[in-house]
Amino acid sequence: MGSVLAAGRLEQAVVVGMRSAGGVLWGYEVDDELVALCWAGANLVPVVPADDPRVAADALDAFAALARDAGRRCSSIVGPADAVLGLWERLSRVWPRAREIRGDQPSMVIDRAPLVAADPEVRRSRPDDLDLVLPACISMFTEEVGYSPASGPNGPYEMRVRGLVGQGRSFARIEPVDGRRQVVFKAELGAVAGGVAQVQGVWVTPARRGLRLSESGMAAVVEQTRSSVAPLVSLYVNGYNTRAIAAYEAVGFRRVGTYATVLF
Secondary structure: OOOHHHHHHHHHHHHHOHHHHOOEEEEEEEOOEEEEEEEEOOEEEEEOOOOOHHHHHHHHHHHHHHHHHHOOOOOEEEEEHHHHHHHHHHHOOOOOOOOEEEEEEEEEEEOOOOOOOOOOOOEEOOHHHHHHHHHHHHHHHHHHHOOOOOOOOOOHHHHHHHHHHHOOOEEEEEEEEOOEEEEEEEEEEEEEEOOEEEEEEEEEOHHHOOOOHHHHHHHHHHHHHHHHOOOEEEEEOOOOOHHHHHHHHHHOOEEEEEEEEEEO
16 A cells, blocks of 8 residues: 555556656565665655564665665655654755645555445546646645645646546546536546555535535545556545544545655
8 A cells, every 4th residue: 555656656667767757766575585665756755664663763764875876856755654753763864944844644544335426517627627737736736735736837737647548547526616617526536556456636626625526526536546547546635634534534544654754
């Protein structure tokens, strides 16, 4: 479960090449066996063995040394909490101060039919929806992280959203709001690897909040993802966002671990 982010980046690199995937992969071996890895790109994603503290510590030491030499180029460190916080403990002595540390992000999964009815209006986004989907994605990111990811036409964030739409990994409900069509619910499959699809970017437009669109919308995302992408659907959520956690639990998600994110 904890490796889906890094594994998704690795699978992408196999398809398009490491340079086009936007990062590099660091590996740590013991007796010629790969036992830990870290994706280093726009995000730093460490994955170390949870059942061997000594090996995990040695791997984090090695990844921290590489990160120190490279300098901070990522916008965040994200992944399983023990690995992220352990890596940050080592880097905090030499890297600039983090803007925010989110150390308790429940990691949740569902591997069965949702417990609530799916919203029939939630569908995969189409390329001709991009002019509606992109502003919703920018609004979600800005609200969640605290700054806009937009960098002009065809910038990295726009290309990321465009790619998810093209891959059938963007879901949205689009309907009229104040006389014009808008995205009122949306979510993306930010990473897919090893039979696991990780949902990211769940968002409901402010004008429609409080109507339980996130529950029925997520049920639709789960149904469509499990039928054609991966049998196991995962996500992680800020521990302080009790309303979102309750909504995911109502859909049928259960907690299986803890993520952490260090934001710069």
